[in-house]
Amino acid sequence: MSTQADSKAQTVWRRRVFYIPGYDPIHPRRYRELYRKEGAAQAAISGYEIALSPKTTKGPYGWHVSATMGGQKVQTDVEALVWSDIVRDSMSHTIPATYGALLRTAWAYIGTGALWRLMRLRKGPVIAALYPVLMLLVQALLALGAGFGLWRGVTALAACCAPSVAGAAPYLGLVLGLGVAWGLLHWFKKQDSKFFAYYLMHDYAYSARHRGGNPPELEARMAAFGEQIAEALTQAFDEVLVVGHSSGAHLGVSILADLIRAGRVPAQGPELSFLSLGQVVPMVSFLPKAWRLRADLAFLSQREELAWVDVTAPGDGCAFALCDPVKVSGVGCEGQRWPLVISAAFTQSLSAARWKELRWRFFRLHFQYLCAFDRPKDYDYFQITAGPLTLGARYDGRGASRSRIETAVNKFRSVVP
Structure with missing residues (x-):
């Protein structure tokens, strides 16, 4: 089976990926093993090669990926940005x-x-x-x-x-x-x-404890994450890709907004990309004191410094599927560029037998974005994170899902206290 890389010129040889998990108390080795298992499964289905090895970069936890897709070789370093200790302490x-x-x-x-x-x-x-x-x-x-x-x-x-x-x-x-x-x-x-x-x-x-605001310990950790991403943006990578899953999506929004505001995204540096998966942004942005998040959504949605693709699926009952997180939060504007809202289309990208097996396993489906699809369409987590195209190049010319929801229903729309 051919990959999308067959029809587009290679834009990535070296990539740095920062994965921001959701509210999860589990040790991050879980994500490495999930990537190893599901990446091998997707490679067998889609006809490419992908292999994991120990990390080659600084940082508390990560892994290295070597991939060959459509004859194009790519080296990727993945880092899990860990906040599971904060999660455990908050429980x-x-x-x-x-x-x-x-x-x-x-x-x-x-x-x-x-x-x-x-x-x-x-x-x-x-x-x-x-x-x-x-x-x-x-x-x-x-x-x-x-x-x-x-x-x-x-x-x-x-x-x-x-x-x-x-x-x-x-x-x-x-x-x-x-x-x-x-x-x-x-x-x-x-x-x-x-x-x-x-x-x-x-x-x-x-999230509810501070009515949508970030607790001090989380703000401090987000600042540390921003430092790691900023350092990667000064190095010889072709793309720095930030992936935010579930609650990690709105953390990614604020971290990247802070970096751009601070002028820490060099014009001649790596391409900056943001992939939000299974986002639950409205659960926070609809609360009265989520001023920071709403301001960051409005700011990031207009920037030229990055490409932002938001992927959800109606089959994921834990996510706000196909809801434009900027517009539904009431902070969309005329100059909005991002995100590109698309569907992972579980009912189409999973075979009937696989869908029947998973459809009532709600929490497992919430992680399907990080897993293999046995009937893949244009969303493939492993081609995005380890393939030869930047996120922007991969989805260049791709229109947003027609069934997306853009109605501004949020009562609280202010971006300042």
Whole structure:
């Protein structure tokens, strides 16, 4: 099978990729192994060669990729920009703290009216946001129900079979009931690798805690990421590609906006490219204090210093599929150039059998952008990150998806406090 590189002149021989993950507490080796496994699968399907080896650049975590596509050889260094330690620290370790976060997060989205406006865009990610709230409430009700049932049972049993201790039975039943309720809540928490209720609750709570603003520790980490990208832009690469997945997409927007404002993107340096995947930008930009993000979206959308392509898919129920993150946030303008909004079209780029296998695995589908497609169209993560074309060259002349959503439904559109 031929690749797109067959019909276009090579523009990349050396590339630097910076991958910004979403809200994920897992060690970044997961992304290297995912790249290794899925890259090999896509290479076998699409008829090119791709191989991983240890990293050759500075940075805390990354890998090197050697690829041959359409007879064109490319060397790529990938760096995962790690903030999983911040994620882990932000995840409340106690049950009461998690339920407290539930109440604050619900108020942040419902009290401001953001939830109802988000539902006008895509119901999938809103349902995903409501899921942990409902699941945690169900768990609490089941625990309380079990505890109440035990209390009533002990009281009734004592009244029937041991009248002499019937007066103390309610107190004993209360202690036992509370113990059972607490034990059941702990059991649910230990089973969260199956339910994902605590994990998702912490995810949404992290953005809602500051009503759309970035916590200081995240701002400091973003500045450090910017330094790494700025250094790469001074080196002998043909392209510096920033990939932001899920929550990492809006981090990428702000990091790149800061670099351009500071004049740190050299005119004669590598091509600067930004690929946002499975973005959930409205979950943050629709909150009242997301002034920085809205300003960065407006700024980045007009710049000539980069090419920005936004890829989502209606089959991904966790993303705001085909929603132009700039326009729906209410900060689009006449001079908007970016992003180019396109669909990964899961139902077309995956075979019927593969789609049937994955369609109800919502979290797995949210990572499909980083994986192999058995019927690939013009989106191929491995050709983008390891192939012989810059992002801009690859999608030059490609129109935006006709079914994209551009309606400005955000209530909060100011870019300054």
